[in-house]
Amino acid sequence: DVVMTQSPLSLPVTLGQPASISCSSTQSLVHTNGNTYLNWFQQRPGQSPRRLIYQVSIRDSGVPDRFSGSGSGTDFTLKISRVEAEDVGIYYCMQGTLWPHYTFGQGTKLEIK
Amino acid sequence: QVQLQQSGPGLLKPSQTLSLTCAISGDSVSSITAAWNWIRQSPSGGLEWLGRTYYRSKWFNDYAIFVKSRITVNPDTSKNQFSLQLNSVTPDDTALYFCARDSDHTLDNWGQGTLVTVSS
Numbered sequence: 001d002v003v004m005t006q007s008p009l010s011l012p013v014t015l016g017q018p019a020s021i022s023c024s025s026t027q028s029l030v031h032t033n034g035n036t037y038l039n040w041f042q043q044r045p046g047q048s049p050r051r052l053i054y055q056v057s058i059r060d061s062g063v064p065d066r067f068s069g070s071g072s073g074t075d076f077t078l079k080i081s082r083v084e085a086e087d088v089g090i091y092y093c094m095q096g097t098l099w100p101h102y103t104f105g106q107g108t109k110l111e112i113k
Numbered sequence: 114q115v116q117l118q119q120s121g122p123g124l125l126k127p128s129q130t131l132s133l134t135c136a137i138s139g140d141s142v143s144s145i146t147a148a149w150n151w152i153r154q155s156p157s158g159g160l161e162w163l164g165r166t167y168y169r170s171k172w173f174n175d176y177a178i179f180v181k182s183r184i185t186v187n188p189d190t191s192k193n194q195f196s197l198q199l200n201s202v203t204p205d206d207t208a209l210y211f212c213a214r215d216s217d218h219t220l221d222n223w224g225q226g227t228l229v230t231v232s233s
């Protein structure tokens with residue numbers, strides 16, 4: 001199975017400052033159809049995971065534009081341009097390319113310094 | 114708007130069977146463009162995909178290798194819901210269990226989660 005590795009696992013950030021989370025996979029996430037199915041989820045304390053970004057860089061409806069995704073092949077990044085208090089939580093990447101077995105990164109805990 | 118509502122017991126003893134249900138509104142369990150998944154989150158926070166059911170002219174299932182011998186995911190078309198059964202549970206199965214809709218290689222809607230504790 002493909003292994004997804006995130007870094008850092010803990011991310012203390014000052015309000016208003018940028019934040020960046022990396023996610024790498026042990027296999028290319030480019031599907032045979034040409035799409036790359038790399039997703040990012042946010043899990044706020046006490047809530048279910050919520051999808052933020054799919055296919056590397058497509059933001060879900062209602063997701064602030066301070067969130068952006070990038071990357072290709074095996075290396076991906078989630079960036080928050082200016083962290084707000086509501087961004088506190090755990091962020092997960094997940095590959096959907098190597099269907100049917102989805103795999104998640106370990107999670108990155110974002111907190112306010 | 115798709116909503117998933119989970120139900121089921123939260124406390125089990127070792128060797129018992131875990132049974133959870135996920136009721137769907139805003140979509141159909143028989144949809145030919147969706148699949149219906151179970152994922153769990155360990156106490157340390159890691160997310161594990163467990164399995165799914167989906168309809169493409171007939172019903173299919175996929176299961177994670179590490180639970181394949183113990184898991185069943187079934188649709189219930191009369192109630193527009195799907196279920197998870199995990200046999201012979203141990204304390205290692207203690208986790209927060211989520212159902213989720215799978216639409217084109219992504220999980221776009223999640224249930225509220227059910228905490229399942231396995232303890233003697």
